[in-house]
Amino acid sequence: xxxxxxxxxxxxxxxxxxxxxxxxxxxxxxxxxxxxxxxxxxxxxxxxxxxxxxxxxxxxxxxxxxxxxxxxxxxxxxxxxxxxxxxxxxxxxxxxxxxxxxxxxxxxxxxxxxxxxxxxxxxxxxxxxxxxx
Amino acid sequence: xxxxxxxxxxxxxxxxxxxxxxxxxxxxxxxxxxxxxxxxxxxxxxxxxxxxxxxxxxxxxxxxxxxxxxxxxxxxxxxxxxxxxxxxxxxxxxxxxxxxxxxxxxxxxxxxxxxxxxxxxxxxxxxxxxxxxxxxxxxxxxxxxxxxxxxxxx
Amino acid sequence: xxxxxxxxxxxxxxxxxxxxxxxxxxxxxxxxxxxxxxxxxxxxxxxxxxxxxxxxxxxxxxxxxxxxxxxxxxxxxxxxxxxxxxxxxxxxxxxxxxxxxxxxxxxxxxxxxxxxxxxxxxxxxxx
Numbered sequence: 566x567x568x569x570x571x572x573x574x575x576x577x578x579x580x581x582x583x584x585x586x587x588x589x590x591x592x593x594x595x596x597x598x599x600x601x602x603x604x605x606x607x608x609x610x611x612x613x614x615x616x617x618x619x620x621x622x623x624x625x626x627x628x629x630x631x632x633x634x635x636x637x638x639x640x641x642x643x644x645x646x647x648x649x650x651x652x653x654x655x656x657x658x659x660x661x662x663x664x665x666x667x668x669x670x671x672x673x674x675x676x677x678x679x680x681x682x683x684x685x686x687x688x689x690x691x692x693x694x695x696x697x698x
Numbered sequence: 699x700x701x702x703x704x705x706x707x708x709x710x711x712x713x714x715x716x717x718x719x720x721x722x723x724x725x726x727x728x729x730x731x732x733x734x735x736x737x738x739x740x741x742x743x744x745x746x747x748x749x750x751x752x753x754x755x756x757x758x759x760x761x762x763x764x765x766x767x768x769x770x771x772x773x774x775x776x777x778x779x780x781x782x783x784x785x786x787x788x789x790x791x792x793x794x795x796x797x798x799x800x801x802x803x804x805x806x807x808x809x810x811x812x813x814x815x816x817x818x819x820x821x822x823x824x825x826x827x828x829x830x831x832x833x834x835x836x837x838x839x840x841x842x843x844x845x846x847x848x849x850x851x852x
Numbered sequence: 853x854x855x856x857x858x859x860x861x862x863x864x865x866x867x868x869x870x871x872x873x874x875x876x877x878x879x880x881x882x883x884x885x886x887x888x889x890x891x892x893x894x895x896x897x898x899x900x901x902x903x904x905x906x907x908x909x910x911x912x913x914x915x916x917x918x919x920x921x922x923x924x925x926x927x928x929x930x931x932x933x934x935x936x937x938x939x940x941x942x943x944x945x946x947x948x949x950x951x952x953x954x955x956x957x958x959x960x961x962x963x964x965x966x967x968x969x970x971x972x973x974x975x976x977x978x979x
Contacts, residue, residue, distance in 0.1 A: 585935070634937055636922070639729040639780070641727055641730055654779060662979070783871075
């Protein structure tokens with residue numbers, strides 16, 4: 566069964582919820598965007614497996630929050646039934662005056678429909694460049 | 699220029715949610731194709747009579763010419779990243795297979811320090827061919843282009 | 853009744869139209885995105901009601917552009933709230949094109965005569 570319009574909007578809303586949660590240092594909401602067996606694999610944090618481990622990892626990063634903004638863009642969503650993938654760009658703006666950094670990367674996400682809605686089963690973040698400006 | 703809603707009673711065609719999401723998907727696929735160096739893939743998102751129109755280069759018409767154009771950019775599109783924003787999608791009165799898309803474009807360089815490289819606006823005409831939305835005409839209006847050292851007036 | 857997918861897309865397009873009008877120097881079009889008695893609290897100016905809102909937009913921006921991201925839209929029936937990221941691009945102090953400001957919009961919206969409009973829009977700047 567192809568993804569419905571409602572599915573696509575719900576998947577985009579999941580990405581948005583993650584962006585706000587990570588930027589606000591909201592450890593619970595961030596980890597709850599993952600499935601219980603979710604995997605967070607990034608060039609900045611390595612591979613973190615399970616929601617609990619992601620929560621613990623997020624807690625170590627939370628004090629740095631409020632200086633960063635995650636901007637995702639150009640999502641291409643493909644899937645059917647209860648599984649989908651998203652390929653999208655990340656533009657991470659970090660402001661710690663007077664230093665400003667822009668990081669460009671790509672997310673390769675796998676999402677799964679769970680009883681509580683669409684959640685990340687795996688997020689991979691590949692970083693392409695960091696630029697101070 | 700401002701993309702205002704036509705006055706009440708004027709021609710205004712609402713596209714379905716499905717159509718609007720498919721058109722956003724088309725715009726995203728163009729960015730991914732161009733930025734990964736897939737020139738043929740980007741050109742395939744245009745109709746057979748599709749064209750790109752840019753102030754600096756004039757009109758480039760047809761998929762083969764479009765693929766050549768995208769592949770021939772001086773320092774390679776592969777090191778760039780296209781970001782869109784503020785999409786306004788509208789139907790065309792009397793033609794259910796046509797639509798327009800107005801949105802912002804920012805091209806970020808992945809390595810250089812001048813950010814962003816290009817800032818401007820797309821004004822696109824779209825056509826549905828065999829059930830798939832395609833670019834019929836993609837007009838690029840650059841407000842600033844760091845590559846050419848030019849800063850156009852708004 | 854919860855917001856439909858259609859409502860969400862219409863609110864996103866209202867936000868887009870606000871930016872096109874603000875950056876294109878169209879005060880009337882900008883004011884059209886608000887209800888008649890709406891309150892706008894920007895980082896540099898405030899305005900209440902149509903006559904003041906039209907005056908917020910002085911001239912066409914060119915390089916000055918508003919970019920939005922990560923909208924969270926909630927609501928039901930004819931009322932909604934939204935939280936959305938904003939950056940503005942323009943010429944920086946060094947004369948280079950870049951990101952000159954960022955922040956978050958906090959919005960309240962209402963559907964009037966079938967169209968979504970802002971009733972209150974407030975900018976919370978990052979800097």
